[in-house]
Amino acid sequence: MKALVPVKRVLDYNVKPRVKADGTGVDLANVKMSMNPFDEIAVEEAIRLKEKGVVTEIVAVSIGVAKAQDTLRTALAMGADRAILVTAETEVEPLAVAKLLKAIVDEEAPQLVILGKQAIDDDANQTGQMLAALLGWGQGTFASKVEVEGDSAKVTREVDGGLETVSLKLPAIITTDLRLNEPRYATLPNIMKAKSKPLATKTPADYAVDIAPRLTVVSVAEPSKRQAGAKVADVDELVMKLKAMGVAK
């Protein structure tokens, strides 16, 4: 079976985001960009399913600026077989991403689409669920374990109270949580090999999807800062302060 893995190019998780002085957004000029960490986990999961003989082909998809090619090359170097880049010069909202992915699913007919649970830039946590709705498929969100058996997938989900396991009829949507797996690093030979793997470039118009945003960002501001921290000398001082606050008796 085929697996489709959408990967987003985002500000690297180690970089501290800086709000632009004019309040229009976060400064992305000359900063390190990487694959969304949850999407690395999604690529890894697809590769593991291929290594188990469940998945036969992995198609990575990214929607974004031309530079998102780098993100797709990373996915190819990790082990994806081919890639599709849908170019868009402006940020595409989750609903429009889901519509583009639906159009690609209609063409590619994968049995599994594995997405990250959340992109760490917009922190939306929407795309996978929206795609599932548009396709009428089952969804296993926030997955920490995936087992494909025949024509169904058993997905263990990280939920507020602990863990929940659901069974999904294939084809289905899975979104990854942090503990699903530990993504591999691409080796140098694989990075070289990835350069010759196929990467198709498309536009939203090719799929007849309207990507006009529904939301307008009025402004982006820094959160209110906490007072610089103060230190206490020892446990006695800490206990005294906690008592003064009424926390301890």
Add this chain to the structure above:
Amino acid sequence: MKTLVWVEHDGQAVKDATLSAVTAASKLGEVHLLVAGENVAGVAEAAAKIAGVGKVHVADGAPFAHALAENVAPLVATLMEGHDAFVAPATTTGKNITPRVAALLDVMQLSDILSVEGPDTFTRPIYAGNAIATVKTSDAKLVVTVRGTAFEKAAAEGGSGTIEAIEGVGTDAGVSSFVSAEIAQSARPELTSAKIIVSGGRALGSAEEFHKLIDPLADKLGAGVGASRAAVDAGYAPNDYQVGQTGKIVAPEVYVAVGISGAIQHLAGMKDSKVIVAINKDEDAPIFQVADLGLVGDLFKLVPELTEKL
């Protein structure tokens, strides 16, 4: 504006996260509730007592027993014909269902709102809370999830909502089914509503040490217990303890971080706590930049001493 609020419950009681969502919805207009589940008459009665609610729509039936998004979302989409906004708490259940509703309605969702600035304008965190965006929607219907720590809880008592059973619902979409759940039973306060939280990090070194040091301190303080991602990944604590960008968002009166460095992803989940206490042996650890009471030293010595002296 008529809002429909998702009631988060465990089959018996209404969860606190619902009460914050009700407050957010009340800033938009009339508050109506949706209780979905199996044998939820008791939940519906409790929900009707929440201050300020109007109708309580009840979908009682097997397909809703485990709040599977595949079954719930079409139900909500139908109810939205008579409402202007769907408002859900940003719990794992809310996050699972709400985008599915939004897509069925062809609406862009606003996730994790922090404030209601107007009927179509909200603030929400992006980049792990390192930036706050003010966002305006042009969609005809609103679909939002609410960050619980950003809104006061509505009073759980004093309301007199009218309970209305939804007729003719109860179809199973037939694409997913519930298999099992491992829900931790704990006598401790739930993280998202605890007044005091003690969290442990990677420095604890093992599950054994985590329990040996963190639990007694939490017991002394009547606190809930949390953890960093590193501590959860290493198996010192279960996944539902994780505080942070991708875990639980908490804002207790007091948050005690033990052996946690203070990565931005962790801070994203706790930096709105009223008082932050940090114990770390590295005086330059980023956690000290947000701590009101920072104690530098070896946690294996300091934590037992603190527990003892409290």
